[in-house]
Amino acid sequence: MTQLSFANKNKITEEMKAAAAYEGIEPQELLEKIKAGVAVIPKNINHDFSPRAVGQNLKTKVNANIGTSPDHICFEEELIKLKVAIEAGADAIMDLSTGGDLKAIRDEIIKNSPVMVGTVPLYKTAANMELDNRDILDFNSEDIFADIEDHCRAGVDFITVHCGITKETVKSFKDSDRIAGIVSRGGTMLAAWISQTNNENPLFEHYDRLLELVYEYDVTLSLGDGLRPGSVFDATDKPQIDELKILGELARRARKSEVQVMIEGPGHVPFNQIKENILLQKKLCDNAPFYVLGPLTTDIAPGYDHITAAIGGAAAASYGADFLCYVTPAEHLRLPTPQDVFDGVIATRIAAHSGDIAKGVKGALDKDIAMSKYRRALDWEGMYKTALEPKKAIDMRKDSEDYKKDVCTMCGKFCSLSLQDKI
Amino acid sequence: MTQLSFANKNKITEEMKAAAAYEGIEPQELLEKIKAGVAVIPKNINHDFSPRAVGQNLKTKVNANIGTSPDHICFEEELIKLKVAIEAGADAIMDLSTGGDLKAIRDEIIKNSPVMVGTVPLYKTAANMELDNRDILDFNSEDIFADIEDHCRAGVDFITVHCGITKETVKSFKDSDRIAGIVSRGGTMLAAWISQTNNENPLFEHYDRLLELVYEYDVTLSLGDGLRPGSVFDATDKPQIDELKILGELARRARKSEVQVMIEGPGHVPFNQIKENILLQKKLCDNAPFYVLGPLTTDIAPGYDHITAAIGGAAAASYGADFLCYVTPAEHLRLPTPQDVFDGVIATRIAAHSGDIAKGVKGALDKDIAMSKYRRALDWEGMYKTALEPKKAIDMRKDSEDYKKDVCTMCGKFCSLSLQDKI
Numbered sequence: 022m023t024q025l026s027f028a029n030k031n032k033i034t035e036e037m038k039a040a041a042a043y044e045g046i047e048p049q050e051l052l053e054k055i056k057a058g059v060a061v062i063p064k065n066i067n068h069d070f071s072p073r074a075v076g077q078n079l080k081t082k083v084n085a086n087i088g089t090s091p092d093h094i095c096f097e098e099e100l101i102k103l104k105v106a107i108e109a110g111a112d113a114i115m116d117l118s119t120g121g122d123l124k125a126i127r128d129e130i131i132k133n134s135p136v137m138v139g140t141v142p143l144y145k146t147a148a149n150m151e152l153d154n155r156d157i158l159d160f161n162s163e164d165i166f167a168d169i170e171d172h173c174r175a176g177v178d179f180i181t182v183h184c185g186i187t188k189e190t191v192k193s194f195k196d197s198d199r200i201a202g203i204v205s206r207g208g209t210m211l212a213a214w215i216s217q218t219n220n221e222n223p224l225f226e227h228y229d230r231l232l233e234l235v236y237e238y239d240v241t242l243s244l245g246d247g248l249r250p251g252s253v254f255d256a257t258d259k260p261q262i263d264e265l266k267i268l269g270e271l272a273r274r275a276r277k278s279e280v281q282v283m284i285e286g287p288g289h290v291p292f293n294q295i296k297e298n299i300l301l302q303k304k305l306c307d308n309a310p311f312y313v314l315g316p317l318t319t320d321i322a323p324g325y326d327h328i329t330a331a332i333g334g335a336a337a338a339s340y341g342a343d344f345l346c347y348v349t350p351a352e353h354l355r356l357p358t359p360q361d362v363f364d365g366v367i368a369t370r371i372a373a374h375s376g377d378i379a380k381g382v383k384g385a386l387d388k389d390i391a392m393s394k395y396r397r398a399l400d401w402e403g404m405y406k407t408a409l410e411p412k413k414a415i416d417m418r419k420d421s422e423d424y425k426k427d428v429c430t431m432c433g434k435f436c437s438l439s440l441q442d443k444i
Numbered sequence: 445m446t447q448l449s450f451a452n453k454n455k456i457t458e459e460m461k462a463a464a465a466y467e468g469i470e471p472q473e474l475l476e477k478i479k480a481g482v483a484v485i486p487k488n489i490n491h492d493f494s495p496r497a498v499g500q501n502l503k504t505k506v507n508a509n510i511g512t513s514p515d516h517i518c519f520e521e522e523l524i525k526l527k528v529a530i531e532a533g534a535d536a537i538m539d540l541s542t543g544g545d546l547k548a549i550r551d552e553i554i555k556n557s558p559v560m561v562g563t564v565p566l567y568k569t570a571a572n573m574e575l576d577n578r579d580i581l582d583f584n585s586e587d588i589f590a591d592i593e594d595h596c597r598a599g600v601d602f603i604t605v606h607c608g609i610t611k612e613t614v615k616s617f618k619d620s621d622r623i624a625g626i627v628s629r630g631g632t633m634l635a636a637w638i639s640q641t642n643n644e645n646p647l648f649e650h651y652d653r654l655l656e657l658v659y660e661y662d663v664t665l666s667l668g669d670g671l672r673p674g675s676v677f678d679a680t681d682k683p684q685i686d687e688l689k690i691l692g693e694l695a696r697r698a699r700k701s702e703v704q705v706m707i708e709g710p711g712h713v714p715f716n717q718i719k720e721n722i723l724l725q726k727k728l729c730d731n732a733p734f735y736v737l738g739p740l741t742t743d744i745a746p747g748y749d750h751i752t753a754a755i756g757g758a759a760a761a762s763y764g765a766d767f768l769c770y771v772t773p774a775e776h777l778r779l780p781t782p783q784d785v786f787d788g789v790i791a792t793r794i795a796a797h798s799g800d801i802a803k804g805v806k807g808a809l810d811k812d813i814a815m816s817k818y819r820r821a822l823d824w825e826g827m828y829k830t831a832l833e834p835k836k837a838i839d840m841r842k843d844s845e846d847y848k849k850d851v852c853t854m855c856g857k858f859c860s861l862s863l864q865d866k867i
Binding site: 090091092093119120144147151157158191194195200201202203204205206208209210212213216217251252253254255291292293318319320321322323324325327328329331332335336339350351352353354355356367368371372374375376378379380386388389390392393394396397404407408409410412413414416417418420421422423424426428429430431432433434435436437438440441443444 | 513514515516542543567570574580581614617618623624625626627628629631632633635636639640674675676677678714715716741742743744745746747748750751752754755758759762773774775776777778779790791794795797798799801802803809811812813815816817819820827830831832833835836837839840841843844845846847849851852853854855856857858859860861863864866867
């Protein structure tokens with residue numbers, strides 16, 4: 022039984038109660054959203070934690086990607102990143118490890134994470150080939166499903182599966198004038214596998230098998246956007262939309278099978294195309310929860326891509342994206358450090374909260390109103406406790422002279438707020 | 445003679461040539477924009493530098509505020525901030541000093557700045573009172589005009605004048621249910637002055653005198669938004685719009701007098717109100733250049749307000765704002781350090797560039813396309829040289845192991861780009 026099947030039977034679960042309480046809404050309201058397929062509660066039956074929901078008019082959630090790479094394998098560091106991401110306020114963690122003992126890292130992250138955990142099982146499939154001294158693309162359909170089943174058993178709450186990479190969409194990609202190619206790792210692997218074997222993507226061809234498998238564990242499918250643009254120039258092109266149409270069909274089939282499903286989205290998108298991207302996804306996928314990576318509104322800011330992604334993420338969330346995958350300052354340069362993870366989560370939370378205010382999520386403005394009142398009263402303790410991340414604010418102010426005054430060193434006695442009473 | 449009066453006579457000036465060259469457009473095209481009042485070239489006849497234009501469909505410009513405060517007076521530090529802001533790519537500097545020898549600091553900044561310099565002459569008026577051991581609001585109309593004239597003579601290129609703070613708009617403010625009050629320093633001073641003296645704002649009452657004065661030096665008026673919201677809750681309220689309507693009238697009068705003019709805008713604005721704010725300003729002010737501060741899309745991120753402002757600034761620029769005033773991480777906490785200045789300029793440039801791509805500014809996408817091609821080719825030197833700020837990108841990557849490989853430690857051998865040839 023999945024949360025969707027319970028919702029279809031109008032049965033409020035403990036998971037719905039916990040997730041609704043987090044939102045400050047009635048469980049029945051959440052149940053209706055789940056039933057309609059516009060919200061999901063990613064929680065594996067084998068993972069014990071207090072879940073949060075992702076979906077329409079709920080608080081926009083923030084995911085932090087962590088995990089090793091073949092060139093940087095440090096088990097302890099990834100656990101530190103997990104801790105840092107949680108402290109910074111992440112709602113979800115994806116373990117995207119591709120180096121070292123993948124099973125051990127994944128299981129440790131699941132054990133230690135108080136929030137939902139997502140993975141891309143295909144990475145393990147490719148890494149297993151590598152371990153066997155085979156080409157990373159030398160896997161077959163059974164290898165893919167075996168790893169998915171392993172992730173389901175292990176307690177993963179949502180999995181990214183690139184079911185929309187098909188013979189048809191790979192052709193669409195090859196026929197396109199893209200400049201950045203395919204930038205999704207899973208997408209590239211499957212596209213290359215299809216090209217080499219001339220077989221159809223098993224995740225597409227045997228999608229019903231996938232649905233049966235994840236249903237058993239109530240693993241939420243996150244339908245990956247393998248053809249997401251990797252350059253603002255490539256945004257909203259034919260391959261991207263061709264894949265999105267397939268994902269919409271697959272989302273409908275998932276719902277029919279009572280499998281919870283969300284859709285992944287771009288990527289690199291100019292600001293003026295973000296709204297149409299969100300609306301198009303919502304339309305083509307019957308308002309399934311939308312999980313976007315960024316989007317980055319320019320390609321030229323490596324080192325600062327958490328900011329670029331916050332711009333696009335705030336816009337996306339405002340127009341209806343439900344789940345933001347963070348981007349760290351290290352994106353396009355190297356594996357993120359714990360500090361990068363922290364900065365990435367904070368920037369993405371600012372974007373998510375800006376979106377929540379814009380789309381009128383319940384209670385979203387409460388903290389802003391409180392902060393503004395504390396500011397008006399020059400109540401610094403009040404400001405600190407209302408801050409999205411208090412430590413930086415406290416440190417910055419205490420770093421200045423005269424921090425014990427009521428005003429700050431920006432304006433001193435010319436503080437507009439301290440002059441208000443004269444008006 | 446101002447650039448506007450030359451434009452009215454269809455005479456292309458050296459300033460127009462230089463500014464048009466910077467944009468990659470024909471001088472005649474820029475002349476037409478200036479003539480129509482939709483672009484300005486802020487350049488005092490007493491300030492020798494290569495000017496840039498601000499306005500419709502030109503590159504969105506970025507301003508960095510620097511300057512002392514009564515609680516933090518360090519002449520050398522402000523000159524370092526000037527240097528840092530220029531290195532980071534600022535198109536304009538505002539000296540907002542309120543502490544120490546204001547004239548000396550201002551003149552040194554003008555002397556050393558290779559870009560346009562703006563000021564708020566009223567700060568000097570208030571600080572002069574302080575120096576005379578009088579209440580900071582103890583100034584009169586002549587004091588205000590004397591300081592404006594002094595700034596004009598000194599070579600300031602644009603001045604913020606809060607002409608829209610009037611008896612009427614102060615009443616509108618008092619009748620409102622604002623929670624954050626007035627957060628503009630100049631706005632607060634004049635509102636308090638009006639309340640105390642019961643006189644009309646001299647900058648409004650004697651606006652023609654102001655126009656005559658600045659005309660002589662071709663100082664561009666930046667009509668200040670003294671009633672800009674200081675909380676997202678207060679955004680787009682009656683006082684703000686009442687003031688904007690007055691600024692629209694004053695902009696028309698400025699153009700008639702052949703004085704170049706731009707309009708300042710908010711402030712703190714929820715994401716979903718930014719578009720209407722920009723469109724409303726453009727409509728009420730006949731498309732006069734719009735110079736916005738942020739806007740900040742949430743109030744709860746002190747310590748990270750450069751990111752919050754980048755979100756709002758990118759949206760504003762996309763919808764037509766022409767000039768972004770940066771916000772640094774130190775906003776609401778203390779006077780910015782040189783590092784804060786750097787981070788503020790970079791974040792705002794990302795916003796401005798994201799806006800330029802969105803609104804189709806000529807050549808805006810060129811660097812993004814180049815970057816994407818370098819990425820696709822894993823050409824790191826190409827990526828560095830195309831980066832908006834190369835140093836951080838270089839440092840971050842060189843901070844990782846294996847940085848001499850073609851791929852990076854994010855994906856290593858699983859790099860999607862290195863696998864492209866297999867598709």
